[in-house]
Amino acid sequence: MSLKGxxxxxxxxxxxxxxxxxxxxxxxxxxLVVVIVLATVFDRESTGTFLFGLQDFAxxxxxxxxxxxxxxxxxxxxxxxxxxxGHIKLGxxxxxxxxxxxxxxxxxxxxxxxxxxxxxxxxxxxxxYIAPLQSPPESVASARExxxxxxxxxxxxxxxxxxxxxxxxxxxxxRLQKPLAIRSTLEPLLGRQTNRLPGKIIDIVAVLGTxxxxxxxxxxxxxxxxxxxxVLFGVPVAVRPQVLIIVxxxxxxxxxxxxxxxxxxxxxxxxxxxxxxxxxxxxxIAGPTAVLLRGIPDHLGNYLQGITxxxxxxxxxxxxxWQKSWTIFYWAWWLSWSPFVGMxxxxxxxxxxxxxxxxxxxxxxxxxxxxxxxxxxxxxxxWNYSRESGWQKRFKPIRRRLFTHYWIIxxxxxxxxxxxxxxxxxxxxxxxxxxxLSWTC
Numbered sequence: 001m002s003l004k005g006x007x008x009x010x011x012x013x014x015x016x017x018x019x020x021x022x023x024x025x026x027x028x029x030x031x032l033v034v035v036i037v038l039a040t041v042f043d044r045e046s047t048g049t050f051l052f053g054l055q056d057f058a059x060x061x062x063x064x065x066x067x068x069x070x071x072x073x074x075x076x077x078x079x080x081x082x083x084x085x086g087h088i089k090l091g092x093x094x095x096x097x098x099x100x101x102x103x104x105x106x107x108x109x110x111x112x113x114x115x116x117x118x119x120x121x122x123x124x125x126x127x128x129y130i131a132p133l134q135s136p137p138e139s140v141a142s143a144r145e146x147x148x149x150x151x152x153x154x155x156x157x158x159x160x161x162x163x164x165x166x167x168x169x170x171x172x173x174x175r176l177q178k179p180l181a182i183r184s185t186l187e188p189l190l191g192r193q194t195n196r197l198p199g200k201i202i203d204i205v206a207v208l209g210t211x212x213x214x215x216x217x218x219x220x221x222x223x224x225x226x227x228x229x230x231v232l233f234g235v236p237v238a239v240r241p242q243v244l245i246i247v248x249x250x251x252x253x254x255x256x257x258x259x260x261x262x263x264x265x266x267x268x269x270x271x272x273x274x275x276x277x278x279x280x281x282x283x284x285i286a287g288p289t290a291v292l293l294r295g296i297p298d299h300l301g302n303y304l305q306g307i308t309x310x311x312x313x314x315x316x317x318x319x320x321x322w323q324k325s326w327t328i329f330y331w332a333w334w335l336s337w338s339p340f341v342g343m344x345x346x347x348x349x350x351x352x353x354x355x356x357x358x359x360x361x362x363x364x365x366x367x368x369x370x371x372x373x374x375x376x377x378x379x380x381x382x383w384n385y386s387r388e389s390g391w392q393k394r395f396k397p398i399r400r401r402l403f404t405h406y407w408i409i410x411x412x413x414x415x416x417x418x419x420x421x422x423x424x425x426x427x428x429x430x431x432x433x434x435x436x437l438s439w440t441c
Contacts, residue, residue: 010069012225012427022200025066025204028200028204029207029208029211033208033211044317049121056324058332059320059323059328063328066327066331066332067313067327068311069331070160070335071157071311071312073160073164074156074157077160077163077358078358078362079166080355080358081354081355081358081359085354086353086354087355089175089351089352090167090171090174090175090346090349090352090354091174091175091350091355092404093165095174095350097351099266099348101360102270103266103269104349104360105360105364105365105368106269106270107266107269107348108344108345108361109269109364109365110268110272110273110347110358111271111345116154116217116220116367117373118221118224118276119221119224119274120150120154120434121219121372121377122376122377123375123377124149124153124380125143125146125147125150125373125378126149126377127146128142128146128150129142129143129146129380130143131396132146133149133322144298144299144302145379146306146377147295147299147302147303147373147377148306149310150373151300151303151370151373152307152327153302153330154330154369154373155303156307156362156366157331157334158330159366160364161334161342162334162337162338162341162345162361163357163358163362165182165185165342165355166341166343166361167357167358168344169182169185169343169346170345170346170357171354172185172253172347173346180343181199181203181343182202182203182206182339182343183199183203186202199291205441206339207339209335210337210339210340212336213333213336213337213340214337214340216333218246221249222243222246223242223306225240226241226242226245227307229241256268260393276372280375283375283376283379283428284375284415288379291378292374292378292379295374296371296374296375299370299373299374299378303370313327338355345361360367
């Protein structure tokens with residue numbers, strides 16, 4: 001499936017777009033998804049064993065390839081910034097950006113991370129803090145290591161993947177007038193086969209990967225909202241409420257799509273960003289403000305200092321359990337998301353230069369992630385705070401560690417309003433996950 005501009009004439013702005021469906025791609029993907037879902041429903045144990053076996057095989061044999069690929073994409077993205085190609089417009093030479101900088105950053109950030117930051121904003125730092133890779137558990141060293149590893153997983157490497165694929169899609173679509181589809185970026189290699197079976201297979205693989213990445217995000221997001229509803233309204237944490245949450249999210253995401261890119265998705269992204277900033281400022285001002293502000297540059301320096309070693313670390317002399325659960329999991333997650341996030345970022349980036357695009361996609365979301373994790377993760381990893389009475393006992397169960405985002409807010413006075421804002425932020429972030437998918441399918 002692809003997105004085709006309605007008006008691609010040089011010098012003119014693409015005012016709208018329409019989604020054209022390829023029946024071969026659509027029904028092939030639909031059939032494969034149905035088969036996988038049915039296999040899971042009727043024989044969950046065997047299907048789970050098979051899928052986990054594939055995961056173990058991929059990590060054991062190709063962990064090195066994941067690390068080199070993701071790091072290579074980041075290096076290539078920075079090379080493009082300083083290369084002679086940096087001035088090229090994503091569109092005709094006289095084209096201008098379709099969206100303002102703030103709206104653009106809000107949309108790409110919400111599409112690229114969204115519910116993940118809300119879910120892991122506290123959970124990942126605290127999990128690394130309790131069970132660090134190298135440092136003694138629950139120490140100052142493990143707190144610093146926790147922030148470094150978290151930023152490594154959510155920082156430049158993740159956005160380097162999105163930047164390279166998004167740039168390729170935007171260039172071929174807006175500059176060369178090709179369909180906004182993954183297969184278009186491989187036309188120099190495929191030639192006439194781009195719109196035939198080889199090209200269709202590429203799009204099928206891209207959509208399948210996107211669907212599985214989407215399922216992970218929707219599952220985590222629905223579970224988090226369910227956890228918040230349990231505290232606020234006593235809704236039990238169970239499969240049925242989470243399925244209902246996903247149905248409601250899908251309905252409102254469809255409504256947002258019907259309203260269009262400028263009225264629906266743009267406004268939703270801007271409101272989501274404002275709500276996130278408001279919640280972050282609440283935690284920052286409530287304090288300890290000085291500790292959190294002092295920690296942000298420390299986290300940044302710690303991250304940049306260790307980025308080279310972390311990028312190439314494959315742990316050859318130890319088991320791969322940690323990498324399978326963290327780094328390789330994230331690289332696979334971001335790669336599976338890259339077709340639909342890259343396509344959405346490409347769609348909203350017409351009129352920008354290659355340099356503006358790459359720097360914007362790499363730097364702005366990484367800095368926002370630094371602030372988010374620095375405030376939420378830093379607040380929970382603070383040494384004195386983490387030694388509060390009963391803390392370790394209360395958060396020993398893994399499920400509670402994953403939803404400490406809500407617990408942090410409950411520690412402040414007048415937290416009921418903040419609880420509701422946090423719940424709304426979770427819902428709005430989850431709401432934006434299916435939206436970019438519509439541009440992929």
